[in-house]
Amino acid sequence: MTHLVEAHDLYRFQGEGADKLAILRGVSFAVAEREFTCIMGPSGSGKSTLLHLLSGLDQPSAGRITLRGKDLAKLSENERTLERRSALGYVFQFFNLLPNLTVLQNVGLPLAIAGKHPEHEEARLVGLLEKLGLAQKRSSFPHQLSGGEMQRVSIARALAGGQPLLLADEPTGNLSQKAGLEVMHILRRLVDEDGRSVLLVTHNPRDATFADRVLFLVDGELSKSTELRGPGLHVDRVHEALAALAI
Ligand SMILES: Nc1ncnc2c1ncn2[C@@H]1O[C@H](COP(=O)(O)OP(=O)(O)O)[C@@H](O)[C@H]1O
Ligand SMILES: [Mg+2]
Numbered sequence: 001m002t003h004l005v006e007a008h009d010l011y012r013f014q015g016e017g018a019d020k021l022a023i024l025r026g027v028s029f030a031v032a033e034r035e036f037t038c039i040m041g042p043s044g045s046g047k048s049t050l051l052h053l054l055s056g057l058d059q060p061s062a063g064r065i066t067l068r069g070k071d072l073a074k075l076s077e078n079e080r081t082l083e084r085r086s087a088l089g090y091v092f093q094f095f096n097l098l099p100n101l102t103v104l105q106n107v108g109l110p111l112a113i114a115g116k117h118p119e120h121e122e123a124r125l126v127g128l129l130e131k132l133g134l135a136q137k138r139s140s141f142p143h144q145l146s147g148g149e150m151q152r153v154s155i156a157r158a159l160a161g162g163q164p165l166l167l168a169d170e171p172t173g174n175l176s177q178k179a180g181l182e183v184m185h186i187l188r189r190l191v192d193e194d195g196r197s198v199l200l201v202t203h204n205p206r207d208a209t210f211a212d213r214v215l216f217l218v219d220g221e222l223s224k225s226t227e228l229r230g231p232g233l234h235v236d237r238v239h240e241a242l243a244a245l246a247i
Pocket of ligand 2: 047048049169
């Protein structure tokens, strides 16, 4: 099986001396192709820190990360940037769309930044917007969209380069219940219909039910005793696991 990303015994410390804090403590796991993995953990458990490391935006204090089999620490800064851009896209709680650009221009922006010509790839980008239910919105500006639509635009932008892996950090945290549910169905479809992989980190039990696999991060460590299998998990199973872990 091909793994898009592998984490081997990751540690991340913050601070020095007596103030030194272990944010991640020996985290190991992998995400396969066409797999939807969710890492659940309460606020402060190290979820965002972990995604930063996996994306090469930050470096671990110890341990090893591979993206598509390449050890990130062995790449030059430039190679790491190129690998990150082609391997993964990233979405957050906040959408970070540029207000003066249309939906289609926002989605094409990463291509422009990478020195490509988004206008030459318009048909593909419009196809991506269609998949995300945004076909009618390509010429709209961000302020004309709902929160759920803005998040879907940011997902399209994250995957505009054809990246196989989406990292999603609390992507429904700023959305209504209904809009959040729509975004979760979109993420599921990206895996089932588009063959991408999703790594979601969240503290939302409902969102976890969409994943193929739910891991639990507690104080910077992945639980060795508890792991759930989906998709189609009942939300009660997630609540039970959280209660058993006392988080
Ligand atoms: N740059 C930093 N300096 C100091 N502490 C940090 C830094 N980044 C994160 N932390 C701490 O690390 C812990 C985990 O943070 P984070 O990864 O943001 O958790 P989560 O995303 O699960 O809420 C928190 O206690 C946070 O305060
Ligand atoms: Mg976070």
